[in-house]
Amino acid sequence: MTDMGKGSDKGRILLSVTDWDPEVWRAEFAKAAPDRPIVLAPDHPGDETIRYALVWKQKPGSLANLPNLKAIFSLGAGVDHIFHDPHIPDVPIVRIVSDDLSMRMSEYVVWQVLDHHRLGPRYRRQQQARIWHEDRRQPAANEVTVGILGLGVLGRDAAEKLLALGFRVTGWSRRPHQMEGVETFHGKEGLGDFLAGADIIVCLLPLTSETKGVLSMSMFARMKQEGPLGAPVLINAGRGGLQNEADILAALDRGLLSAVTLDVFEKEPLPADSPLWTHPKVTVTPHAAASSAPGALVPLIVKQIEAYERGEPLTNLVDRNAQY
Template structure:
């Protein structure tokens, strides 16, 4: 049993907790750092840092003051009906943001310059050029989700010359970029979009939003020969059967997917072998564990010095 006050609980599944224990013990040497496998007094836990914790495992901590997500998403937390009422704090890390923007810009450029087409031709030894090579300014990219990640990606795509717009549930402003908000403006946003980049959080309202109905509302008059989907948000946003059907029917021309309904992507999935689909293994924006742990330790220190927490999640919205 630990009797140290102000302890931090690591509630982690899917990852080895040992490196996280080492990081937090180094950064917060004045307090106990425990895992759910340890024996500890529930009243000693003041903070929890979680990633895909077991539902209900954070209940019964009477002195809990904050729950930190160890990754970019918080759907693993807000989806727990037994979660305590303590503030949920998400990761906002410059390194993660920049990595996501690199991924988005890379794949927009790959579709613009037909990089995947040429890779397939190289594999078959085919020397063949395409006459139709639009400039970035002729291609309309729509960013769905204008939080920190979406806003940064939108600005960097604009620098590359793309015609960029963004959509979010509530109104956001970005200098020099057209923004749309809410259901009332979603059709206008989709109808001017050639490449749809999705960086939405996963909430009850957004689950399954990437479906046949949405794909059919994308622009049909673009320079790329059909709409293209890039999803680097959450796998629960997409209906994979609808993506495959849209590709088969020509409603979508291509898709780049970093996230999936089931992860790892099952070997039986048709997405693996589809010639118009690029699969990446949920690594669009790999978090830097040292940076995340340092940011959480900084939040704790500032909170205990009387400052307010930052990057709090609205439980009602789920982000």
């Protein structure tokens, strides 16, 4: 067996990330758990010293052949990136759940809901055209229904913040959920009523085989068409794979949607020739809704590992069948 290494009998932690600077994460783990060596790759196939893997868009096969791997931790809010690897070992997968991540997402959702509610895109166009005033009534928050697709941890936190501002809030989820102050719908049978009642729809769904491409013309055609904001507004801060961008553009041009905010895209970075960049009814942000902050998330992961090694169960486990 390889030396446990390099100074620890607790086993080593594999940090397998792409698109991010791994040294930032390794530095935070060095502060939070100085007795746990962090490596960026196994020493060799079958490395027995690796006990845990921390991943974001790991390279396919990078977690295979680790006989003593105990758990995989996602470093981002979603876990669909993990399942892109066909060689995922059969060990528990843990979602990251943190107050910091929830607050960042709620800030984004509230920002964009308020921007559309208070006619921000319209006023920016007026500024560019040097138009001082257009007569248009501003609805109150309690006249506007914000529907949240996905009532997980992030969706519920955003709902609480929107309720505090006076909006009517509804929510849809795959399975039944109850939330005080929120009218909830679930399953295929509840989706139609949910869509027909919302003026602004915020999508925070996980990306799975069932939700891929769900933000499409078939959904837009079922949405409420006459409300205080006119046609409905769509905000997607979930995953780019949830949306059909050609259908979004067509729905805007047909008036099925009045405006959209997109933080995620089918292809990232968003190609320079994408019409989304310049469409007057589209707000683009660069996958910035809820960035993972190593300083906030690393201590939570270390705490989970320490609890697990004391014999306590892991929390926030991913359902492999549902893929979230």
